[in-house]
Amino acid sequence: MSLLLAAILGYFLGAIPFGLLIGRWTRGIDLRAYGSHRTGATNALRTLGVRAAAAVFVLDVAKGVAAVVLARLLFGADPMVEWAAAVAGLAAIVGHNWSVFIGFTGGRGVATSAGALAAMTPLTLVILVPIVFGVMWRTRYVSLGSIVGALGAPIVAALLAAAAWASIPAVTYALASGLLVTFAHADNIGRLRAGTERRIGQKEQVTSGG
Numbered sequence: 091m092s093l094l095l096a097a098i099l100g101y102f103l104g105a106i107p108f109g110l111l112i113g114r115w116t117r118g119i120d121l122r123a124y125g126s127h128r129t130g131a132t133n134a135l136r137t138l139g140v141r142a143a144a145a146v147f148v149l150d151v152a153k154g155v156a157a158v159v160l161a162r163l164l165f166g167a168d169p170m171v172e173w174a175a176a177v178a179g180l181a182a183i184v185g186h187n188w189s190v191f192i193g194f195t196g197g198r199g200v201a202t203s204a205g206a207l208a209a210m211t212p213l214t215l216v217i218l219v220p221i222v223f224g225v226m227w228r229t230r231y232v233s234l235g236s237i238v239g240a241l242g243a244p245i246v247a248a249l250l251a252a253a254a255w256a257s258i259p260a261v262t263y264a265l266a267s268g269l270l271v272t273f274a275h276a277d278n279i280g281r282l283r284a285g286t287e288r289r290i291g292q293k294e295q296v297t298s299g300g
Contacts, residue, residue, distance in 0.1 A: 096175070103160070103185065104183060104202055108145075112142050119137070151205035154208070154209070157178040172257055175263075176260065179263050180206075180266050199271045203271050214256060218242055221239070222238060222242075231282065240271035243267065
């Protein structure tokens, strides 16, 4: 029961479409009508600018953190509490990517998955961040850095678990979330292979009110 409730909690937290809301509040537009048609921070950066994108990123990260932390608070007496936290974090990514509030559309889950990862196994995130930003800086592809981080998370978490610095639920979360985020980048992978993926700095032309 705790796992089911954690999944419901995580999903509805993740489903809050902050990118869409900020796009409407700041520019009167629907982010899904532009660029990648996603509601995450990368499309917000290209479409709304740095400040709005930063707000979207922070709020999307907070969804992942909140899902894990609230699951721990609610189910702290349950011996399955860490599994409940992992389930809540995964459900938050699902909610973010396929939000019931906006017709099961959304983002790619990168920021939300990072937030939950930070709450599940912070050292994994600390190790991954410079690697991800190094890939982004070198290639100028946000998507490639995100995919590298998603696929690298379970490897780093497993190594930390072998040293007793991460839990098995955390490793399981890292693996499942990495697969979810990579799956959400299927179209980016196609464009990367074709050489047509957008690089950092390329903006989307938007007029006020859409």
